[in-house]
Amino acid sequence: MADEEARGVERMEVSPGLPQTPQALAAWWDQQVDFHTTLLHHLAQLVPEIYSAEMDPDLEKQEESIQTSIFTPLEWYLFGEDPDICLEKLKHSGAFQLCGKVFKSGETTYSCRDCAIDPTCVLCMDCFQNSVHKNHRYKMHTSTGGGFCDCGDTEAWKTGPFCISHEPGAAATTKENLRCSLNEEVIAQARKMFPSVIKYIVEMTIWEEEKELPSELQIREKKNERYYCVLFNDEHHSYDHVIYSLQRALDCELAEAQLHTTAIDKEGRRAVKAGAFAACQEAKEDIKSHSENVSQHPLHVEVLHSDVMAHQKFALRLGSWMNKIMSYSSDFRQIFCQACLREEPGSENPCLISRLMLWDAKLYKGARKILHELIFSSFFMEMEYKKFFAMEFVKYYKQLQKDYISDDHDRSISVTALSVQMFTVPTLARHLIEEQNVISVITETLLEVLPEYLDRNNKFNFQGYSQDKLGRIYAVICDLKYILISKPTVWTERLKTQFLEGFRSFLKILTCMQGMEEIRRQVGQHIEVDPDWEAAIAIQMQLKNILLMFQEWCACDEELLLVAYKECHKAVMRCSTSFMSSSKTVVQLCGHTLETKSYRVSEDLVSIHLPLSRTLAGLHVRLSRLGGIARLHEFVPFEDFQVEALVEFPLRCLVLVAQVVAEMWRRNGLSLISQVFYYQDVKCREEMYDKDIIMLQIGASLMDPNKFLLLILQRYELADAFNKTISTNDQDLIKQYNTLIEEMLQILIYIVGERYVPGVGNVTKEEVTMREIIHLLCIEPMPHSAIAKNLPENENNETGLENVINKVATFKKPGVSGHGVYELKDESLKDFNMYFYHYSKTQHSKAEHMQKKKRKQENKDEALPPPPPPEFCPAFSKVINLLNCDVMMYILRTIFERALDTDSNLWTEGMLQMAFHILALGLLEEKQQLQKAPEEEVTFDFYHKASRLGSSSMNAQNIQMLLEKLKGIPQLEGQKDMITWILQMFDTVKRLREKSCLIISTASESIRNDEITHDKEKAERKRKAEAARLHRQKIMAQMSALQKNFIETHKLMYDSTSEMSGKEDSIMEEESTPPVSDYSRIALGPKRGPSITEKEVLTCILCQEEQEVKIESNAMVLSACVQKSTVLSQHRGKPIEFSGESLDPLFMDSDLAYGTYTGSCGHVMHAVCWQKYFEAVQLSFQQRIHVDLFDLESGEYLCPLCKSLCNTVIPIIPLQPRTINSENAEALAQLLTLARWIPTVLARISGYNIKHAKGENPTIPVLFDQGMGDSTFEFHSILSYGIQSSIKYSNSIKEMVVLFATTVYRIGLKMPPDETDPRVPMMTWSTCAFTLQAIENLLGDEGKPLFGALQNRQHNGLKALMQFAIAQRSTCPQVLIQKHLIRLLSVVLPNLKSEDTPCLLSVDLFHVLVGAVLAFPSLYWDDTVDLQPSSISSSYNHLYLFHLITMAHILQILLTIDTGLPLAQVQEDSEEARSASSFMAEVSQHTSGYVGCDIPGWYLWVSLKNGITPYLRCAALFFHYLLGVTPPEDLFTNSTEGEYSALCSYLSLPTNLFLLFQEYWHTVKPFLQRWCADPALLNCLKQKSTIVRYPRKRNNLIELPDDYSCLLNQASHFRCPRSADDERKNPVLCLFCGTILCSQNICCQETVNGEEVGACIFHALHCGAGVCIFLKIRECRVVLVEGKARGCAYPAPYLDEYGETDPGLKRGNPLHLCHERYRKLHLVWQQHCIIEEIARSQETNQMLFGFNWQSL
């Protein structure tokens, strides 16, 4: 410390004046009397200078100067010692109790459904990962920004409020530490310093003068006055508008304008021009006028003095610094808060923090963000001060909201958005209600901002509203929800009073809504414009849970509820005055009369918005639940109650719905239809439709039942329809009447039958939810999300679904696709009610259909009577009297009579069904009552009423009689079961009524009787079922007899054809065929087996004609798709050349980085038909029928049959059967040994060389240097072992061969088509080899046997591909093929080695094998004749080529052997192990000991066997499809051991592979020496990292974590590699390699061939050769992409516990990896089906929006 001071003193001497070092400066400040003035003076000197270069600042330098000259001195001043040391100490003293992390937009937040007080309580990623909630039912969501982590807030969580890092244990010790380290002096300094700092920040932030600074900050000399023209951000102008305006006004480049615009969008303001005032002013006017041209509002531009700008900028920087300082200590925070809250004595001004709040709406984005963070890190971290802040907030609430409503920034950056942080804290909410009456404050705010929507009746009317503005008002409504979200547990008197005050105020809003937006039925003309309805409905949705919460709060206390009821009732009555005073009319029916107000829904005004009536209904139900109805008259006197007036408006609303269904309102347009939809939709119905039903139930319980029904008839305008005299032939009117009657009957059913509301019936909330679920599942089994979507959510966004679902349903897990569903348990079926009031029309008929079907399947009757309903609560018990009143009986009887009357049209079957339902309800009610109480006490006498005659007229009938008659009507067959059920019920009730008079035995007997009739019916049904079964059996027997005949006939046909083809074959062959029975299953060498060929007759999918494939006929083709592929790549992401101009594809690198795959969907066409089809597609493309679906220019089309994406066709060429005579072959074996074959081949090659290089030196001068220089080998000797003439293909086939070969070349090398390019044959061989390898790898991956498990399309594709490859050679100049062959052979024949021969280790030898075998016949070509080897010659050629290359491959494997692998040891001393050791010793010698010989023999042998198997399998596939020789049985099964020896036998190899070397030792030894001695090879060996080992590793999609939140966690740590800002990014994971990319962002775009592409598309080019699978982490979506412009979405492999995916994390349930689905995705990749998937999805979705894939 002393040293430091000394140094400071030294510096001071150097430069007199102000102290130079921070601590000296601090010490000097300390001596000054007035710190504030001193600080301002200091800032006045420095700030304008540091921030002078506003237009092009050197940010690093700026930051450094601020740090050294301002912040460090301030910190010295504060701590009195070296701040770094001090802060370090404070930091180590640990974390504090609250996390308080502020969320950025796009960040993932977590909530816990088990523990969070409400859904607004969230955790940040880190806290969540360290919390107990990780294992709870959590929810994941994406923040919109501005939120705050609630970890550590004990009020936010029921359990587990702390994560491990914010554990109070740790914090307690910390606090003590803090106390120790913050001594009194530091605190005293803070008290001096913080007020000045905050004052400066606030004053500068709200400084309004453009030209001048406050006097304290002005410095005397005013030199070169500089100004800035500053542009501000707003939400009106688009990016492009701003860029346009800037370019015009400033005359600048696009790039500069873009730069400015991006900065403005991010920061909120930016200086776009610097200069003299006049110049800036001019620029300002220019920008304004230009921006006015493109949109209505001008841009916000100001001219600011450079010093003002500098200080404002610094004020914010100082704010961030303050944040940092406060994060160290609670004391600092408290001191800061105190300073913020201090009101200046004698000043009218609010305290500093309030001044900031009030200025918020005027500030620009960047400033707001920093100031809000300042609030978060101070007030919100200290509970006590949070309360003070909240009080200030409520104090200015009205003003703040008003400012926000007229502000044009998003809510997320408005100070009003902080409300959620305070209002949802239960204690704070209670405090704010008690002390500041916050509910009234909020509702009054609403009342002050909403009047612009009031009409002359003082009702809201939102016609022509502004969505943005109303959206801002919703925010205020939301605040109401926050305040109410947690119901108080303790009610003080003050709380009650204040709450009621708030409730009264809230009723004022509802009063403005009651009856708003009235409508009148349009007659004659259709309305011209559909009125706006969304606003009103949206407000209803917003209000739904608030209304429910108000009712719940009221219901906390009976007294409170009664007072609230009274207030609400008064409000409803006030709104009903016009109704009360209207004129009257009289209705009469069957002796009952009702005098009521004359009103017709079809003529007068009606509204669906009745929140007051519905609130009253809600309160009534709650009062019933509390049992307080009896006290109601104390608060609302009977004479004032006016039940008819209460019922009136909800009834009108229901009638309106009925009339809409009856199409009476169709001229009122779609807007009404939508409103009616929402009225009953799950989002609104609780506070609309449901409450209207309840209000009618209230009416029914309080009114005389006959009068009530007359009122209903009157309002439904159906009194006439039930008048018997009615007779009309107007079909429309009849239809309308019928619909209205149906609608009314339904409502009556609901009024009487719907009791699943706690308070209406004796039910619990759980039972209500259960019933909802049962009825949903009666429609069909449903996934969890669909059920949840159809259940109402409470204020905590919960439906209560999980608590009950398992009681009524069983979960069925999903398969590899689809989703899990819940199925209803059988025992819950009995609760099915066909007339469930939440069913829509379609749901109703679906459910009815399903249930009837189910009953039929189970051989049950089809009656669907109502389930016995729960009992009504006492307050509603009188509702049932509706059932047995006169008018009801009259209605029912009328309906039945009309149904029996052949002349009447005034009935429908639906109406009858409802009437039956009502009957059933009545009987059930009576039965239940009779079972509970003695007969004489049951006054409910439905039975008697129904069996009484309706009138005294002659032909009068009672209902029972009518039913009997209805049963006999054939058209009503469908209702028979129901009628039977009702009649039985009549009997049952009758018996119960009589029970008391009879002895018990009779009763039981009668019940038995009942059972007997039931049994009888059952037996009958059984008999019928049995008869049906027998009938079915008979038919089946007949069918199978027919089938047998068919097979018999066709067998004959099959036999005869195979005979014929056999004859044909024998003519073509030059050697005789051995008997088929014991053919050999060896593909190579003298023992080669015969080709098994079948005559192929194929049907063209286009013209449906059959044709046999023959080499001389017109070609048939297979649709095919050629694509570049990286599925086998060993070094993913190897740089790729976008155009293959200079590529030499003859040799494939050993890492198989990029291959060319040929796939086919296996569909056959005539070449001619295909060409016609393709031309037709081209034509339709020109007419733009298929847009962007596929790229026609590169030959793409969709397979006409299966719609797979194809881009070419493969000609189908029949395999030429070749059989060799084994005797001849054995004889030749003596002559043609490998030792002779090699020189013969070399002689032929050198002969060509001499021929082609006339006069020049031959390229390969010395061939016979190994003692083989024998003259027996000359140019023609190769021909002496057997030749035959070449195959002649038809022109049509040749044409197709060229076409396909060119496609492979074009796509494989990304070159324009050129059929003469020398690389065309190379690409043919390459795609053959690669396709074989890919398929072999896939089979291995899936654990399938090599043969027999191939899909048909793979089998046909390979067959066609190999035969094509044979034919392809004949379409090229043979000299070219020879050249390629020589280069290929040079890999294994060192004599041919040239400069471009690759090193043995860097080449894939299977590719060499395929190329060499296919090219080899070219050696038989001569100038004059085109010959090819005979079958015997070929079999030797194949054998020796294969053996040579296999030996080279063995060496490859052993050289690259990985000695670190744990392998199962075979016998230590096997023959193979010994051979291996001795061979390795040899190799070691030749590599000068580079490869050690100390590896145990058994290890070598096992490694070799493992390593070579894929190669052998590929070779077996290759030779099989080339030659058609049947492979051994073992290759058709799945045994590894059997497979290996079968492979060896098929390929003529000894099972001890080292014996190969022994057999050919003299010939091969020199080769081995030269292979090993190659310096390139030794070099390769040294580069361990790039070495490829065998077997090659199998590619898999990257491993994903089981828990999706881990991926989200990873994504949250993702930083864009190109930009430093922390703005929202879209991290996207490549599932091939695991790279995380910055997607859909300009920062990471790349240019490819002059086009801008997004990071993902660019990555895909390297990683997957253009094809790739990505996971969008934030959205949990998988996307498949191909090329630059194509892609599709694919279901992600993550499922929630209900077996459903969650694209976009909309539901937010925990997600876990589904391995089966991930595996399926892996196979899509490995099977090369990505392109196909994309094409298919584009085909199905082509009408939908187009995503710009290029930017991904």
Ligand SMILES: [Zn+2]
């Ligand atoms: Zn946190």
Ligand SMILES: [Zn+2]
């Ligand atoms: Zn935490």
Ligand SMILES: [Zn+2]
């Ligand atoms: Zn929890």
Ligand SMILES: [Zn+2]
């Ligand atoms: Zn055809």
Ligand SMILES: [Zn+2]
């Ligand atoms: Zn197809």
Ligand SMILES: [Zn+2]
């Ligand atoms: Zn990748």
Ligand SMILES: [Zn+2]
């Ligand atoms: Zn980026």
